[in-house]
Amino acid sequence: MxxxxxxxxxxxxxxxxxxxxxxxxxxxxxxxxxxxxxxxxxxxxxxxxxxxxxxxxxxxxxxxxxxxxxxxxxxxxxxxxxxxxxxxxxxxxxxxxxxxxxxxxxxxxxxxxxxxxxxxxxxxxxxxxxxxxxxxxxxSVAADAEICMLAADTMEALGIKRGDYVVKVNNRKVLDGVMEAIGLGGDDNAGRRLTVLRAIDKLDKFGPEGVRLLLGEGRKDESGDFTKGAGLSEEQSTYVLAVVQNEAGYLAGSETEFDAVKDWNKNFDQNASMREGFAELDQIHALVVAAGYGSDRIRIDPSVVRGLEYYTGPVYEVELTFPVTNDDGQIVRFGSVAGGGRYxxxxxxxxxxxxxxxxxxxxxxxxxxxxxxxxxxxxxxxxxLPLVVVTAMDNKSPEHMPGYQAFVSQLRQAKDEAGKPLLRADLYLGSSGFNAQMKYADKRGAVCAVIQGSSERDAGTVIIKDLILGAELAAAGREVKDSAEHKERQAQAQFAVPVAELVEGVRRVLKRHG
Missing domain, CATH: 3.30.930.10 (Bira Bifunctional Protein; Domain 2)
Known part of the structure; x- marks a missing residue:
């Protein structure tokens, strides 16, 4: 072309x-x-x-x-x-x-x-x-409780320690009851209900005032883009925000977070949907507590929404609570990494x-x-697994390639003490010379390189070059390079072993670097 x-x-x-x-x-x-x-x-x-x-x-x-x-x-x-x-x-x-x-x-x-x-x-x-x-x-909501416990256990299995995450649980029946209370029940209002729910879902991102705009006429972001709102009245918006902002544990004087939710909701006229939703939350709370999951891991939280319309009951989100620095240098919470619910x-x-x-x-x-x-x-x-690169010093001579292939095959079959693969091995298959091959090994992040030229072939040996130690020695100052310790480490960084001891020689390098 x-x-x-x-x-x-x-x-x-x-x-x-x-x-x-x-x-x-x-x-x-x-x-x-x-x-x-x-x-x-x-x-x-x-x-x-x-x-x-x-x-x-x-x-x-x-x-x-x-x-x-x-x-x-x-x-x-x-x-x-x-x-x-x-x-x-x-x-x-x-x-x-x-x-x-x-x-x-x-x-x-x-x-x-x-x-x-x-x-x-x-x-x-x-x-x-x-x-x-x-x-x-x-x-049964016992299945929802199982999912919440699974989510908590999975976070800890992945290395997120307790206190750095929380599984927050709400119920769409409660939210449906709120929609009914503000006059958005029935199939005719399905679209507006979804807009309201998606607005509530932005509470962590935009805050109460941003959500109020999305519940009303709409919100313009920093770039000037306008998002059309749900068209609720001020009274309707105030009611919705009153529900979702009263998160579990925010009321002073309550003994537990769940009691706080129940006590707070006594202040509102509950329809059948809301009563059923809170009864299911009560059951989930009892199940997770009985299994040993405290409110530091799983808690009831009325602000959880989930944006998809097909949820019909309990909904939950896994939120990470530890602080991180965003692109603007601001300290913020990481936020949600998982979510779901009953459908x-x-x-x-x-x-x-x-x-x-x-x-x-x-x-x-x-x-x-x-x-x-x-x-x-x-x-x-x-x-x-650490990578070892077998170089091909005589890659222009096809008769020597079987020998290099034999080296890489031995390394690939090497096992650790538990019988698992010890390393990854790569045979250089390009046409470049030795210096380019070493740069290739560095770029691949190899721990060491295996080298055999004509001299080593005649002697029945291979050279093992420790690339990590070699890089450390190259970065050392001049005053260090004349020391006895430096010379000893140079001998460790590149050494010859008989061909039969190739794997053992590589093991020495891997052990050196843990």
Whole structure:
């Protein structure tokens, strides 16, 4: 191709590439989550990236057009297909399709990418990974309590210590009762109810006054973009904010956080929906306390909303409470990394009988950022097996490549004391010379390099070069370089061993660096 015809390498907005360190750390994180979910008796299941658009439901932002909110296309039979928006709607379809073959209640977990055709921004992507756990077929709020306890245990398994997170629980029946009390009940007001709920969901981000604007005529952000509000009156907005701002434990004189919620709600006229919601919260509170989970881990919180319309009962969020510094240098709380709730109507859209269900979803990318912030060993690059690069000094001579291949094969078969792989081994397959090969090893982050030229081949030896120690010695000052200790360390940084002792020589280097 001529120069003008060359394609320009560019990345679509809202999508990101991930390098080897991020991929490896994410895999370790997912492994810990899988182990935690498995201990609770959840089994894995995998659903495809693409579903029929109508199976994803009317709960997404694409109420009028199938290509708004979701990435959609038409099949050759003119049916609309869409990339999945979350992992819950595909699970509902899967359970309905395999209903008779599945054990009920059905506990499952799944991880995968989801796609949202929305305006990208800082920390907001069009493709991101979620990890879900759901219980389908259990109508009791004991299932919701299980999900909350699972969420708490998973955070601690990932290295987020107690006190740095909290699982906050509310009930959409309480919120539905609030909507009914301000005159937004019934199907005709479904759209406005959703706008109100999404406004409430921004309380942590925009504060009470920002939410008041979103409940009323709308809010203009710092860039000048205007978000249309729910159109509530001042009286309606005041009532809604009064409910959601009275978080658990905020009332003085109450013995427990849950009692604070119950005492506070005596001040409001409760309809049937609110009474049922608070009764369910009472049950969840009793269950988690009986299992040993205090309010420092799981607490009732009337400000939790969750933005999707399909929630029908208890809803919950996992919030990280430790402070971090944002891009503007401000100290802020990290916020929510997971959430979910009860969605008793979702599976029933495909079945003649009602099918209760509850579950939660972890935002993997956001949680990964949080684990880096708390320096969890799970996302530490040192957790990856060390890399050894076997150089090919005579890479222009094909007859010597089998010998190099034999070295790398020995290293790949090496085991530690527990019988697990000791290291990763890479044979240099390029055509560059020795200096470029060493730069390659440095760029790969290798711990050491294995070298054999013609002299070593004749002597039946290999040279092992400790790249970490070598870098330290290169950075030492002149006054240090003449010392006996420095010369001794130089001998450790590059040494020869018989070919038969290759693995043992590499072990010496790995042991030196822990």
């Amino acid at each position: 001529s120069k003008p015809d060359k394609l320009k390498a560019r990345q679509p907005r809202g999508f990101v590439d991930r390098g080897p360190a991020d991929v490896a750390a994410t895999e370790r994180m997912l492994g810990v989550i899988r182990e935690s979910f498995s201990r609770y008796g959840f089994d894995p299941v995998e659903t495809p990236f693409v579903e029929f658009s109508d199976a994803l439901g009317k709960f997404l932002p694409d109420q009028d057009r199938p290509n708004e909110g979701v990435f959609s296309f038409q099949d050759d039979d003119e049916q609309w297909l869409s990339l999945r928006y979350d992992l819950t709607a595909p699970l509902a379809r899967y359970v309905a399709e395999n209903y008779d073959a599945l054990p009920k209640p059905y506990r499952s977990y799944r991880a995968g990418y989801v796609f949202r055709n929305e305006k990208p921004g800082p920390g907001r992507f069009r493709q991101f990974m979620q990890f879900d756990a759901d219980i389908v077929g259990a109508g 008793d109507g979702l599976v029933g859209r495909f079945r003649p009988e009602p099918v209760p269900a509850t579950g939660f979803s972890i935002g993997v990318s956001r949680l990964y950022s949080a684990l880096k912030a708390v320096k969890s060993p799970i996302v530490d690059a040192k957790a990856e």
